Amino acid sequence: MKRYIPLLLVFVFGILGIIPFIVPHPVVQGTDEFLRNNLLKILAAFALILGLGSLLRVHYDKIRRKGQNWEYSWVLIVTFVVTSIIGLFGGVSGTGILPTRIGSFAFDIWTIYFNIEVPLGAAMFALLSFFMASAAYRAFRARSTEASLLLVSAFIVMLGVLPLGNEISPHLPSFAQWIMDVPNVAGQRGILFGVALGMLATALKIILGIERSWLGGGGE
Amino acid sequence: MKIIDILTKIDRRVIYLILFAVVTLPIIFPSAKSIRVMPPVEKLYDAIDNIPEDKALIIDFDYDPQTLPEIEPMAFAILRHAFRKRIKILALSLYVQPLGLAQNALISVSEEFNSVAVTSEDSIIYGRDYVFLGWQPPPLIPILGMGESIVNVYKTDYYGNQTDTLPLMKEVKNYADVGLLVSLSSGDPPKWWIEYAQNRFGLKVGAGITAVSASEFYPYLQTGQFSGLMVGMKGAAEYEEQVENKLNIKVRRKASESMSSLTYAHLVIIIFILIGNTGYFISRRKTKSSPTTPTGRPR
Numbered sequence: 001m002k003r004y005i006p007l008l009l010v011f012v013f014g015i016l017g018i019i020p021f022i023v024p025h026p027v028v029q030g031t032d033e034f035l036r037n038n039l040l041k042i043l044a045a046f047a048l049i050l051g052l053g054s055l056l057r058v059h060y061d062k063i064r065r066k067g068q069n070w071e072y073s074w075v076l077i078v079t080f081v082v083t084s085i086i087g088l089f090g091g092v093s094g095t096g097i098l099p100t101r102i103g104s105f106a107f108d109i110w111t112i113y114f115n116i117e118v119p120l121g122a123a124m125f126a127l128l129s130f131f132m133a134s135a136a137y138r139a140f141r142a143r144s145t146e147a148s149l150l151l152v153s154a155f156i157v158m159l160g161v162l163p164l165g166n167e168i169s170p171h172l173p174s175f176a177q178w179i180m181d182v183p184n185v186a187g188q189r190g191i192l193f194g195v196a197l198g199m200l201a202t203a204l205k206i207i208l209g210i211e212r213s214w215l216g217g218g219g220e
Numbered sequence: 221m222k223i224i225d226i227l228t229k230i231d232r233r234v235i236y237l238i239l240f241a242v243v244t245l246p247i248i249f250p251s252a253k254s255i256r257v258m259p260p261v262e263k264l265y266d267a268i269d270n271i272p273e274d275k276a277l278i279i280d281f282d283y284d285p286q287t288l289p290e291i292e293p294m295a296f297a298i299l300r301h302a303f304r305k306r307i308k309i310l311a312l313s314l315y316v317q318p319l320g321l322a323q324n325a326l327i328s329v330s331e332e333f334n335s336v337a338v339t340s341e342d343s344i345i346y347g348r349d350y351v352f353l354g355w356q357p358p359p360l361i362p363i364l365g366m367g368e369s370i371v372n373v374y375k376t377d378y379y380g381n382q383t384d385t386l387p388l389m390k391e392v393k394n395y396a397d398v399g400l401l402v403s404l405s406s407g408d409p410p411k412w413w414i415e416y417a418q419n420r421f422g423l424k425v426g427a428g429i430t431a432v433s434a435s436e437f438y439p440y441l442q443t444g445q446f447s448g449l450m451v452g453m454k455g456a457a458e459y460e461e462q463v464e465n466k467l468n469i470k471v472r473r474k475a476s477e478s479m480s481s482l483t484y485a486h487l488v489i490i491i492f493i494l495i496g497n498t499g500y501f502i503s504r505r506k507t508k509s510s511p512t513t514p515t516g517r518p519r
Contacts, residue, residue, distance in 0.1 A: 021419075021420060029368075032364075033365070033368055036360065036361055036364055036365060037361060037365055037372065037373065040358065040360065040361055041357075041361065044357050044358045044361075047358075048357075110320060113320050114320060114324075117285055118285040118288065118320075118321075119285075120285070121284060121285030121286045121288075122285050122286065122288055122289065124286065125286035125287065129239065129243070129485065130235070130236045130239055130240075132489070133235050133236075133239050133485075133488065133489050133492060134232045134235050134236070136489050136492065136493050136496075137230065137235060137489075137492035137493060137495070137496045138496065140493045140496065140497075141496065141497060141500050142497055142500075142501075143500075151493070151497075155490055155493075158486045158489070158490060159486065159490070161431075161451075161452075161454045162454070162479065162482065162483045162486055163253045163254070163255055163256070163479055163483065164483050164487075166256045170256075173256055173258065177258055177259070180434070180435065180438055181438060181442065184435050184438055185438045185439045185442050188435055188436055188438060188439050189439045192436075192439060
């Protein structure tokens with residue numbers, strides 16, 4: 001029973017997810033709308049709580065076991081609790097019941113977001129350019145014909161997307177665009193077809209109960 | 221030190237320092253150069269420009285602080301275009317993180333217009349000219365639900381107003397009243413709009429994406445599923461060029477200013493790759509020409 005109920009639910013809701021794309025009948029469309037706007041929202045709320053609970057549990061366990069870099073788990077838990085309290089009781093822009101301002105010092109969610117999250121996020125991503133430059137210098141070698149072709153294409157696209165490319169030759173941006181439009185699309189389309197067929201096969205296997213590894217407890 | 225060592229063993233800190241210098245100097249001394257507009261951006265500009273008067277533009281803000289420098293200039297340029305042409309705008313996010321960035325873009329650009337507006341007709345008024353619908357999880361709900369009824373999915377807007385009381389929402393009921401949706405994203409959302417909203421409801425979709433993810437979106441442009449495409453900082457700069465040239469809106473062009481940093485950074489990377497390869501070929505030639513042992517290994 002423990003195994004059959006989840007399998008039955010996946011089968012029923014999997015089929016219900018496909019039918020509205022094929023059958024335009026108002027009853028089918030109405031059912032689909034009800035499921036999406038009501039059931040799915042409740043499921044999403046549960047998933048959010050489960051996700052947050054799981055995240056906190058993982059970090060709590062790490063602190064308890066003194067796992068690698070366990071100190072950072074404290075940072076996560078403390079910031080999670082503090083921002084949750086501020087967000088829940090202080091309101092997003094400081095309009096809640098909890099005061100989020102001491103003199104000119106504000107600590108409402110938007111202030112935290114724009115002064116901590118935005119600069120930290122941008123800084124993390126900006127660091128990538130340095131690593132990419134260093135990695136390109138060390139690893140991007142014309143060791144074979146294929147690697148040489150990749151190298152030449154990369155140079156053309158890198159120059160072609162710049163205003164400088166147009167100054168070198170007006171044909172360079174067009175050639176860079178052609179590389180993106182033709183050889184790139186040919187390769188990408190092949191990958192897309194492969195991925196789509198794979199997804200279709202996997203989805204069917206899950207809906208029909210052939211693939212059951214998502215149930216946990218081994219392959220049976 | 222041998223030449224081969226100089227070429228192949230440049231300290232990474234030297235690379236970092238040079239890259240830092242070439243990226244920061246043009247930011248300290250900005251100058252916006254003229255940009256050649258390529259067909260994908262031209263198509264997107266035309267698609268927005270040709271939205272019928274009775275239809276709205278939906279802008280899906282799905283970029284986060286990490287990709288803000290690349291995608292925010294796109295958002296600003298599109299908002300300027302739409303507000304100037306008096307195209308009605310619905311703004312939303314499929315994720316919670318971009319909400320603040322979306323609000324910032326909407327308020328900044330509407331204030332630009334309102335600061336020079338003389339009459340109410342010239343002004344950009346919330347509820348009449350644009351509505352910020354906010355965030356509704358999970359993404360599938362708004363993508364599919366708005367095809368039937370937008371106010372049913374977003375019963376309140378981002379600021380807590382009842383959406384059915386807003387004048388704009390009385391005109392825009394579902395995708396039938398939408399001329400185009402532009403997804404400004406650093407991930408997969410532009411594809412979701414095609415897979416669900418376009419396939420089922422025939423919604424026209426355009427996109428603004430990061431340069432790093434560009435290659436996987438081009439097939440959708442070639443098939444016509446995307447009405448236009450903006451790629452990375454260069455795409456944003458091209459759109460800024462269009463807005464300045466065709467609509468005569470002269471404001472600070474952040475993406476165009478950043479093109480100098482991008483140019484020098486690309487050149488530095490190309491030069492370092494060439495240096496690395498020169499060292500590699502010299503060392504390979506040396507290895508080939510050096511006498512070998514009976515096992516085939518160099519002595």
